Every structure is written in structure tokens, then in C-alpha cells.
Amino acid sequence: MRIHHLHHRLCAKHERHERHGLHGGHNHHEHGGMEGKGRMRRERMFDANDIRLLILHFLSSNNAHGYELIKSIEAIAKGEYVPSPGIIYPNLSLLEEMGLITAVQSDSSKKAWTLTTEGHAELVLQQDHLGHIIAKLESLGVLGDNRRLPEIQRAIHNFKMALNTKLGQSDLPKETLYKIIDTLDQAAKDIERS
Template sequence: MKQPQDVPGHADATPPSGCGGARKKRRERMLDASDIRLLMLHFLQSGPAHGYELIKSIEELSKGEYSPSPGIIYPNLTLLEETDAIQVVDVAASRKAYALNAGGRALLAEQRDAVTAIITRLASLAILVNNRSIPAIEQAIDTLRYTLNHRLAQEQIAPETVATVVAALREAAAKIAQS
């Protein structure tokens, strides 16, 4: 039987290069365009803002784990302006700052529950990030990921091995869910 120090990526073993290190930013789409529009209206109710400031406000809400691209922010600002939910503060300014108007306030009031759900989702992502960065948890995740990838990178995997891996993952998931 292998001892813990013989398991690649274990705390007592030399970590393989490429494991741990810098975290990757989330790439999946966290919010759809309507969610983004509601968040922008939410932040604009605090006062006028530029597109870049709205991006930073959303990024801050998720503690840096989600940052909408300018490609989603600016077209949605234009759409909100065209639908009379926001207005440009100073048309002559080199950078447009937007302010919420009556249409935007009405939309926010109408969609209050949706806004709360979106904010909760992003805030919970920030909590997840904080808890995932607990050193012992981070190391355990890295060890599991490395060991699983190392085992699955082999060309021939016996059906018994697949069954063992699946059972171990399900057991671990059940124990974590019950903790």
C-alpha cells in the first residue's frame, strides 16, 4: 500500500510543477446580459458612474472572481440608455458617466428579488473563494486534482479502476456534503 508521502502532490511529497501557484480567473459565464443590466442599475442608484467603475463595482462584489468584460458592459449601457432606464450625465464629457433615471428606478423596484438573488450569487462566490484559499483545503484540492489527473492520463484504464475512482469521488462528495 502506498504511504501518503508516495502519493504525488501530497504535503510530504515535492509538489509537481504547475500545481498550486497562481489561481486561474473564472472563465465561465456567471451572469447573462439581463443580470448585468440589473447590477448596473443597482450600482447606479448610488450615483453616476462610468462603465469602468461599474465593472470594478461588480468585480469588487465577487472579491475579484468575476469581472464582466467591456464587451458586455458598454453595449448594455447603450441599451439601458435607449430604453430610458439611464441617462448620460454630461454629453460633452470625453468619458460618459451614466445616472439612473425614473425608468431605471422603476425597473429596479420591479426586479428587486432578481437583483437580490444576483448579489447573493456573487457574494457567495466571494465566500467560496475565501474558504477555498484556506491552506489545508487548497492543498487537499490540489492533491486530489493532481492525483486524479495523473491516474486518468494513462492510456489504458481498467473498468475496475474506473469503478474505484468513481466510488472514491462519490464517497468523498457525500462526506463533504455531510460535514
């Protein structure tokens, strides 16, 4: 598949940017607490190939700037996943090198992109995989909606407080630890099966 072409080169470039802090603005470590950790895990849910297919998908209906592409992806996930500029812009450059997109004249000073004939052909070849990626993004949006329910927020807060209070005891007997582990395992099974 052509979309994998030059993938290693992009990964090496991205790793250099990571080492030198050249992410183009958005810092993954800006988000504090559990919310930030969740966002960082979601960043890893989509590989570079997934991001490139999403870019092709959005450009198939309209020309767009990099920022507009970020916002389009964020909208499908209802804010639960927001790709950073450090992910979007290198992939735009790679897609242009591959001849799948090209820069077009824009009303503003920002660079806009459009799909080429080759880009349309690649998108047709990748429709099944694209469907899976979009479904994954949409499921994140549902997850976010459910997680924001006040009853869920309260239950999660109570669970964390009880667990942290109990685990914070220095003289916790092993039997109690094993009981906590069993309870957590059973709760996970019950939630999965409900």
C-alpha cells in the same frame, strides 16, 4: 418587464461581436489553466438581464463610468467574477435606448451614466430578483476566500496529482476506473452533506 425589452436585439449584437472578436479588450481566453475555465463558467452565471439590474443598482446611488461599474461588481464578488467590457458597454447602450439611464457630464473625458426616473421605477419592480443576484455575487466572494486557504490549496493539488497520475496509466484496469468513479462520487456526496 421592461428590462427584457430589446433583449433579442442585444443578444444578436453580442453574438456578432463574439464572431468578429469585438469584445472591447478583455479576452475570456487570456486566463490559463483551471482558473481561466472557472472564470469563463462564472461569466455564464449571470445573464444580460442580471447585468442590467446590477448596472441600475449601482447607478441608483452614484453616477458611474463603465469601468467603475465593472469594478463595483468585481468588489462584491471579491474578484471571483469580473464582467468584461464586452458585456457592460452594450448593456449600457441598451439601457440608454430603453430610457432607464442617461449620459451625464463628467469630470473626465469618459462617459458617465445616471439613472432616470424610469430606471428607478424599474429597479423598484426588480428588487427581489436583484437581491438574488447580489447574494449570488457575494457567495462567489466567500467561495474565493475559502478556496484560497492554504490547506484547501494543498488538498486540491494533492487530489489532482493523484488523479492525473492514476488516470495517466495506459493499462488501467476497468475495476480500478470504477473504484475511482465510486470514490469521486462518494467524496462529492460527503462534501455536499458536511
